[in-house]
Amino acid sequence: MKIVVCIKQVPATGADKRYTDDLTLDRTSVDAIINPLDEYAIEQALRLADAGIADSVTYLSMGPDQAAEALRRALAMGGDDAVLITDAALAGADEWATAKVLAAALDKLAPDVALMGMASDDARGSLVPGAVAAMRNVPLLSYGSELAIEGDAARVRRLSATGFDWITAPLPVVATVTDQVGEPRYASLKGIMAAKRKPLETWGLADIGLSADELKGAALTVVTDARPPEEKAPTERIENLPAAEAATKIADWLAARKLI
């Protein structure tokens, strides 16, 4: 059973993010990390490997050259090898283009499970897993708090409003997991040292049978400015009153509007 974990390198959470002149994120000026939500997908894959259920774990990422650092960090946590898709034509790729690239790479890698985090920490679109599943015409098992493999099927445990559901689909699948998986492991020192010797391949678009022209399908709207809504003045402020008096005032205010 082969798992490919798709990971994204993102600016460090809380970093002061800047945009380049073409309004794409300046990825060179900030510390980059593995998307924290992807670390749960890594942890889930490695747990399946630890249990002897997954025979191999491969990491796949699309990004600039420095995204190799994220792949090395993932390899330090565990797993076998990694592939970086990097191509000048991919700069500024949107979710659709990203999904197309990942789908083509997954066609080539042919995993039983393509595992992803539930969202990325920078864009938070959560569109890519569904798009990849649709493009590859395989089932999507999304938002799992746990991923299990049973014979030729995968199933995820998904929390619902009333409890949880088990959702099962035949392999191969695309699956996404949440932070309910459990805390991602830290890379051990031996893991860090071993990661340097694990295979990391770099593929261009040609290696996955795509051309730059095929990635220009998305409708693009450039948002050049966004402002938070103007703050409304509070209707009434209750200040510097004893608690009992303030409470009475609030109760009166609510009662007058028939809210209580």
Place this chain on the structure above:
Amino acid sequence: MTYLPTADHDELRAAVRELAEERIAPRAAEIDEKAEFPWDLKELLAKQDLLGTCFEEKHGGTNLDTIGQSIVAEEIARADATTSLIPIVQKLGALPIMLAGTDEQKDRYFPRLASGEWLAAFGLTEAAAGSDVASNRMRATRDGDGYVLNGSKRFITHGSVANLLTVFALTDPEAGGRKGMSAFIVEADTPGFAAPRVEHKMGIRGSPTAELTFDDVRVPVANRLGEEGEGFKIAMATLDRSRLGIAAQAVGIAQGALDAAIGYAADRQQFGQRVVDFEGIQFMLADMASQTEAARQLTYAAAARVDAQASDLRYWTSSAKLVAGDTAMRVTTDAVQVLGGYGYISEYPVERMMRDAKITQLYEGTQQIQRLIVARQLLQRAGAAKRG
């Protein structure tokens, strides 16, 4: 010669820092308050391979260079000085075996130490023999295929939690400590060995400092390190290297205090501006940072000499420990000053760091002993120069 850290060193520091910030720093205040050995963090460090950095790969270690080992100690000490002693003392306890042990002794014990399954300790100091090591009184009497150890040790870091101790005892009391002392490996479950008491301390409170008693403790000849009478030499060669761990610990404590001071000063408002915007505070922070960096670089320079087996490595390690220990004391004291009243209370970590820093001026040779070692080396060099 390179004065820049390698990519491997940077990566190691980042990995240990992440672990220390997320898992060790949040435990530090509790470890200090309860004065309890952090078994959970010992397990964590073992799992992350951080207790085996000084051991060869064939024994399950990661065989980091001494700068790498210093970085590990430093980054853990930045979060918690007590916890940093776990890898530091693991090496201290193992060094006599590294320096004087046979392959059989190394094969027998190093895998369990490298994995962190076992903890090691170094039993040299006695109640009446601190800096004056040659005054040691504990006896080891040959009896058939073994030795019988009798006596006591005091101020033994991790003495009560270690599974293995390297212990120094007189095999020839007539010859005295310098010529008549021998080194032994003692397993803690050997009958007659006990750690009846641990000290109540000012700092590094989670690290048990034990009194050890040896009551007819029988040790096989196979556990003697080196030849009879080589104990003093082995102990000194051990301390020449191990004190670098204390230098690294001191650098880490200083860095932790500096970072805490910057964090506080950048946040705290007084007289309508951030405390860090006062030039007087900036000057203090700049001094603290420069002194810490100087101590760090001297520690790494000494570490490189240890790896190179330099003939004057003791000059470097003593100098590094001297500078780093004094720096840790000064920088932590200044950090308390930067935080003002908040620095003096346990709500912030700097008062703990100041208490922890003090030990780096005392153990593995007081600062005065370091000065003597440095001065003797200086005089030797001068003597050689005269002869030349």
